Amino acid sequence: MSPQSLCYRLLLLVLHFAFSSSRATAGNVSAIIVFGDSTVDTGNNNFIPTVAKANFPPYGCDFDGGVATGRFSNGRLVTDFVSEMLGLPSSVPAYLDTGYTIDQLATGLSFASAGAGLDNLTAKFTTAISLSQQLEYFEEFIERLKLAKGHSVADEIISEALYIFSIGTNDFILNYFALPIRRAQYTTLEYVAYLIGLADAAVRDAYRLGARKIGFTGLGPFGCIPAERTLNLDETGGCNEEYNQVAMRFNAELQDAVRKLNRGLAGAQVVYADTYSVLSTIVANPSDYGFDENVAQGCCGTGRIETSVLCGLEEPLTCQDPNKYLFFDSAHPSERACKIIANDILNSALRVFL
Template sequence: MSSERLCYWLLLLVARFSLSATIAAAGKVSALIVFGDSTVDAGNNNFISTIAKANFPPYGIDFDGGVATGRFSNGRLVTDFVSEALRLPSSVPAYLDRSYTIDQLAMGVSFASGGTGLDHLTAKLTSVIPLSQQLEYFKEYQERLKRAKGESVANKIITEALYIFSIGTNDFILNYLVLPLRPAQYTAPEYVAYLIGHADAAVRGAYDLGARKILFVGLAPFGCVPAARTLNRDEPGECNEEYNQLAIKFNAELQEAISKLNGDLAGAQVVYIDTYNMASGIVANPLDYGFENIEQGCCGTGLIETSVLCAMDQQLTCQDADKYMFFDSVHPSERTYSIVADQILKTALQVFM
């Protein structure tokens, strides 16, 4: 066996051992509870009146049974992969989907809503569920859990659950960079601070309701999503670095806020998830990750289509979404989500194990 081949197998064994150790300790997490936007919406938007939906083909073409669940992807999301690795269900249910029983929701639930943001105005733009309402649903969920399981068991589930917040991109892409209202009120640094204030309040709100193990996902380089590349007037087809700088600024302030939260919230651990560098690594070296296309989405022309626009151009949808970093012009493919989930399991999640 060549030395290169031997090194490959040794690295593979180390990776498997690391993942096995994570899964072996997974019993410490009782459930996965999710707040956020389309990156973690398991289908809540299916049950509200909004144009921001993904419950039709080609979405879900690689989900179990080829079902369009309302996830803005060809398959599963980061939270689904994390849930499965924690020996919880392989997909996280949407809270508003009443086909799920409270026993099923007891192991994990998503309150997320595609199109929402930290800024309440962002949610209003497409009539989706604001973060404040997601926390209200969480309160309702707790009461249902207590009625079904008893207060002691319900409290144990809530305390030992892992909480994920994934939100913030829409505040820039759908709101600040498009509409004139917020830019008239806030400079870019002021708006970042405004959003961080809402992120801080949301974590404190979840803490007051019992959350103790919390992951907060930072912003990815959203200037590199296909739609941003398409609309980049200065350098068409290239990443919009002005947008990426906003993500970097937000992430830096989010990390400072998280540090303060860890000092203020007794018994809690809040962990920052660095998706910016994860995604930047893929953009810089796509072939290392098995991607052939990072500039276009799989659906339609891949340049601007998302949500209903993907459905209008189904005949143009790519044959193998695994070769694409993005499924539509904004949302990652299932394979990208799996790579991010793997990094979370190997790094940030170790804090709770």
């Protein structure tokens, strides 16, 4: 065999395995199904009576077509990028958006609602869709899917889907630390334990309905988001380290809960996705990731306090290049930051599902 022929055969072999690997990766996950808060709400809040909306400029300025979809970002969210990286559609539909067909929802959907928490009381304060209601919508969706696809196909989609929970920050910043009810009932550590119990119950509910591949994201360093820096009276402009300590305690207990769930749920694989580490690293070294050195401000408005309706301001008060900012508004990452986080968790915790 000539050297040229050998090279040609080797090239065909490499292409064959690359193509096969690509198909296998996409085929391992049938859909992405999301529960959570504004970090993963792709537009559900557009369809409920709440002020926690992002369906107006400057939100969505870098989304396909410049459309403000209801995502709290200038573009796509972490789960959108994860979906694309899995070989699924590049954006995850909002369940309450009736513009999507059941065929589109069959490859991925989000039940998430901006303002929601693990604690249903959090959603009451913000008039969001509670996590328990999101799980009820999931049950409703399963019945719709069975009706459209048949039981066998629907069961396969549900069992092979990747489930992502991204929720918990609002329980602290919009509930426990902002309002007196839960603080009168629980110490901080007791409230963390209470929330972990709710997280455990939510995963078990999803498992009962057919979920088997489950990722639960930990809390990020929410004491470092611009809004909390602005409100930090102890060190104006600095991270609220008390809040970061709470996030780390929650994450440690969540990891323990995930280990227990894996021992108790036959046939399920539950993973903890660490977002705290990547975000805290970017906050400490923003230029290493191509971000502006000023991570204490978001792109929208003054960048210090604006989010949701407060971001609907005139163009002169909004930055020119959102993706140079770690945060788009005072609480939510920019599209570029979302892509970095998605890459990180897909190459770590979620890798087991590839």
